[in-house]
Amino acid sequence: MSATAGPAADSAAGRLGVRAGQAVQELGYDDDVDHDLREAVEALTGGELLDEDDQEVVDVVLLWWREDDGDLVDALVDAQVSLADDGVVWLLTPKAGRPGHVPPSDVQEAAPTAGMHLTSTVSPSRDWVATRIVGGRTRR
Helix, strand or coil: CCCCHHHHHHCHHHHCCCCCCCCEEEECCCCCCCHHHHHHHHHHHCCCCECCCCCCCEEEEEEECCCCCCCHHHHHHHHCCCEEEEEEEEEEEECCCCCCCCCHHHHHHHHHHCCEEEEEEECCCCCEEEEEEEECCCCC
């Protein structure tokens, strides 16, 4: 284990389980995202975040989502396109009381409809909550 594993585990990116060398794709980027969290993920992985145009298989998808962004089920299905079989989607939504807040019930309904399962929720930043979602499909 590296000497930086302790601080990394305490960082916002560490709370998301992001590790060095992982490929991370970011979807739903806009001006309101948490730039400190983005930078922490890049620092921990040692690489830049990939965007929706990148076609490589990724370990993690960061999906920024707001109430008025459209159909969450469609977004979760799209998030799985480049996701490795054992990859995770972190759905980042504004916290209650913040503009664009997404009710937890919407997330709880959308994930299984998209063939995915909710596993945990963390608070990686002041304005955003992150829900860990894993796929239920097998890629062949």
